[in-house]
Amino acid sequence: MNEFLLLLFALLVALLEGALLGVFFFAGLWWTVRKIESSKQVALLFLGSMLLRTSVVMLGFYFILGDNWQCLLAGLIGFIIARIIVDRLTCNTDQSKSLLRKAGHES
Numbered sequence: 159m160n161e162f163l164l165l166l167f168a169l170l171v172a173l174l175e176g177a178l179l180g181v182f183f184f185a186g187l188w189w190t191v192r193k194i195e196s197s198k199q200v201a202l203l204f205l206g207s208m209l210l211r212t213s214v215v216m217l218g219f220y221f222i223l224g225d226n227w228q229c230l231l232a233g234l235i236g237f238i239i240a241r242i243i244v245d246r247l248t249c250n251t252d253q254s255k256s257l258l259r260k261a262g263h264e265s
Contacts, residue, residue, distance in 0.1 A: 169229060173232045173233065175233055177237065177239055180239070182215070184241050184245070186211045188244065190207040190208075
């Protein structure tokens with residue numbers, strides 16, 4: 159029973175760590191896309207952001223979640239959950255900003 163609780167705790171921690179890595183990756187992607195509009199070096203910004211985000215996530219999965227396949231799977235599920243959450247939060251923000259722009263142009 160004690161081993162089961164330890165495994166359950168490890169899986170919950172892995173789920174949280176995967177979610178944090180996902181928030182870092184997808185929030186960073188959203189920030190990059192927003193900054194591209196005002197950037198003078200679009201390719202450098204996009205490439206640098208992609209390399210940084212991918213490196214951090216790959217190292218995180220390797221060092222933090224790489225103990226066993228169950229933790230790796232729990233981390234991947236957390237990563238996917240974070241993608242859904244960040245997508246919904248940023249989509250709502252973008253939609254409200256576009257509605258405000260339309261209302262401002264009509265006045």
